[in-house]
Amino acid sequence: MTGVLSVNIAAMRLPGRVEGDNLIEDLSFTLPRGSFASIIGPSGCGKTTLLRIVGGLERGFDGQVLLDGTPVVRPSRRIQLVFQDSRLLPWKTVAGNLRFAMNDNQSLNEPKIVDEVLSVVRLADRKDAWPRTLSGGEESRVALARALVDPPRVLLLDEPFRNLDFVVKQDIQADLLELLRQQQVTVLQVSHSIEDAVFMSDLVYCVSRGPMKITREVPVALRRPRKRHDQGLKAVCDDILEHMVSVASQKALAVAEGGDGRL
Amino acid sequence: MARRKWVSSYSGAILPLVILSLWEGVARANLLPASHSAPPSTVVGRFCELVWSGVLPKHLVYSLGRLLGGLLVGTIVGVASGVLTGMSRRADKLLSPTVGFLAGLPVVVWMPFWVLVLGSGEVFKVGLGLTATYFLVHIHTFQAVRSVGLRYVELAEIYEKPLHDRIRQVLLPSAVPSIITAARISVAVGWIVIFFVEYAASQEGSEGLGWFIADARQIGRIEDELAGFLLLGVSGYLLDCTMGFLQRQANVWRESLESRFEERGGR
Numbered sequence: 001m002t003g004v005l006s007v008n009i010a011a012m013r014l015p016g017r018v019e020g021d022n023l024i025e026d027l028s029f030t031l032p033r034g035s036f037a038s039i040i041g042p043s044g045c046g047k048t049t050l051l052r053i054v055g056g057l058e059r060g061f062d063g064q065v066l067l068d069g070t071p072v073v074r075p076s077r078r079i080q081l082v083f084q085d086s087r088l089l090p091w092k093t094v095a096g097n098l099r100f101a102m103n104d105n106q107s108l109n110e111p112k113i114v115d116e117v118l119s120v121v122r123l124a125d126r127k128d129a130w131p132r133t134l135s136g137g138e139e140s141r142v143a144l145a146r147a148l149v150d151p152p153r154v155l156l157l158d159e160p161f162r163n164l165d166f167v168v169k170q171d172i173q174a175d176l177l178e179l180l181r182q183q184q185v186t187v188l189q190v191s192h193s194i195e196d197a198v199f200m201s202d203l204v205y206c207v208s209r210g211p212m213k214i215t216r217e218v219p220v221a222l223r224r225p226r227k228r229h230d231q232g233l234k235a236v237c238d239d240i241l242e243h244m245v246s247v248a249s250q251k252a253l254a255v256a257e258g259g260d261g262r263l
Numbered sequence: 264m265a266r267r268k269w270v271s272s273y274s275g276a277i278l279p280l281v282i283l284s285l286w287e288g289v290a291r292a293n294l295l296p297a298s299h300s301a302p303p304s305t306v307v308g309r310f311c312e313l314v315w316s317g318v319l320p321k322h323l324v325y326s327l328g329r330l331l332g333g334l335l336v337g338t339i340v341g342v343a344s345g346v347l348t349g350m351s352r353r354a355d356k357l358l359s360p361t362v363g364f365l366a367g368l369p370v371v372v373w374m375p376f377w378v379l380v381l382g383s384g385e386v387f388k389v390g391l392g393l394t395a396t397y398f399l400v401h402i403h404t405f406q407a408v409r410s411v412g413l414r415y416v417e418l419a420e421i422y423e424k425p426l427h428d429r430i431r432q433v434l435l436p437s438a439v440p441s442i443i444t445a446a447r448i449s450v451a452v453g454w455i456v457i458f459f460v461e462y463a464a465s466q467e468g469s470e471g472l473g474w475f476i477a478d479a480r481q482i483g484r485i486e487d488e489l490a491g492f493l494l495l496g497v498s499g500y501l502l503d504c505t506m507g508f509l510q511r512q513a514n515v516w517r518e519s520l521e522s523r524f525e526e527r528g529g530r
Contacts, residue, residue, distance in 0.1 A: 076423055077422060087417075091439075
């Protein structure tokens with residue numbers, strides 16, 4: 001069995017911060033192969049840093065990340081990260097950016113693979129475009145397509161649908177879920193949209209800031225394919241929203257009473 | 264609209280035409296000593312004769328060969344050492360103080376050294392062209408490699424790109440616009456250096472535009488001398504246009520004022 005992701009972070013402190021002033025503390029979870037989990041939390045709480053840790057891009061933390069029981073100590077194709085800022089190579093066309101992500105065995109099927117992944121993100125007609133000519137939403141979609149070129153065991157998504165309009169987002173999300181499910185890719189997504197998180201995930205982690213901790217784990221046991229106006233889905237969203245508001249209020253109260261805001 | 268575009272395309276010729284007209288008028292009115300000046304129309308006539316007879320093309324080929332030889336070798340070595348010191352802190356610490364010191368020396372200071380090492384033949388002239396190119400390209404490449412966004416380096420790490428692929432697909436494409444800028448400046452500096460060496464250090468029977476001009480001056484053929492200057496200027500201008508074209512091609516992916524001018528048809 002491959003694709004089991006286990007994260008266990010005792011403490012993560014940003015450079016220049018004093019001892020005890022941790023960005024992340026006592027955070028652990030395990031995702032089974034092919035599962036889709038989302039992290040919901042306030043801005044600046046360390047969600048992106050968590051994804052970087054899982055992706056092997058951050059090393060200064062106490063704890064470990066295991067993929068199929070093996071520690072993740074450096075970035076690799078097995079765990080791919082779709083960054084919030086897309087990170088397309090500006091000197092390569094859209095097709096060139098996708099070719100950059102191919103492994104050595106894929107070179108023979110380059111054109112076919114490029115066409116296939118671009119059709120998933122609805123950009124088949126933009127393969128020769130320079131990144132500077134793409135809209136923010138198109139850039140995000142190319143970044144997503146790049147991660148699908150050589151499907152990883154774990155896919156980390158940092159707000160991948162942030163710049164997408166509602167109709168395109170719905171289309172892409174449905175196709176993406178189907179593709180990820182076929183490939184049995186384990187996904188960890190960071191999102192600010194509770195609805196997106198619940199719509200796509202099997203599991204939603206609510207996190208707080210200062211330091212970042214999991215405050216609640218919400219399994220989403222709704223049948224797929226899901227519908228956004230489904231009452232069950234709305235109920236889960238409301239439940240999560242209520243929890244997040246309650247945590248934020250408690251934190252604000254703790255700070256007002258002279259504490260450091262830790263719960 | 265078409266007339267406006269025509270004027271815009273040829274506006275660069277207005278100033279030279281005004282200067283040439285004034286020069287022609289002054290020369291025809293004998294306001295300049297004949298030993299130091301000739302009317303542009305006479306110079307252009309002589310220029311055409313010298314081109315047609317193959318004299319000027321022969322000297323131009325020699326000068327260009329020396330310039331491009333130095334440019335090619337200087338660029339290759341400069342890019343290689345720039346990438347090496349840009350990527351490796353150890354190489355930076357080892358090489359940069361020496362390169363920094365040598366880069367501060369004027370190109371003419373290198374003349375005795377190259378004469379000693381390479382003699383005073385063709386290789387010496389190419390060596391000076393190389394000197395004019397190498398330091399500029401090295402410094403620009405080093406700086407460009409150090410400025411490559413960490414975001415792209417991380418991407419190469421995620422896709423497990425081997426070192427040669429990181430250089431070829433990430434570092435160099437990002438650095439190429441800076442390298443071509445350096446090469447463009449090197450062409451201008453190298454053209455001056457090659458002319459200077461040919462002009463000052465050539466012997467009887469030498470080749471090159473600098474030698475042709477020096478010889479014409481010595482025997483008092485002012486039309487030949489000015490025709491040589493004309494070719495020198497036109498060649499320098501065309502070389503700069505070629506480098507400018509390469510620079511635009513290298514920057515085609517960038518969102519810049521240049522790309523906006525290109526998209527709007529030069530306005």
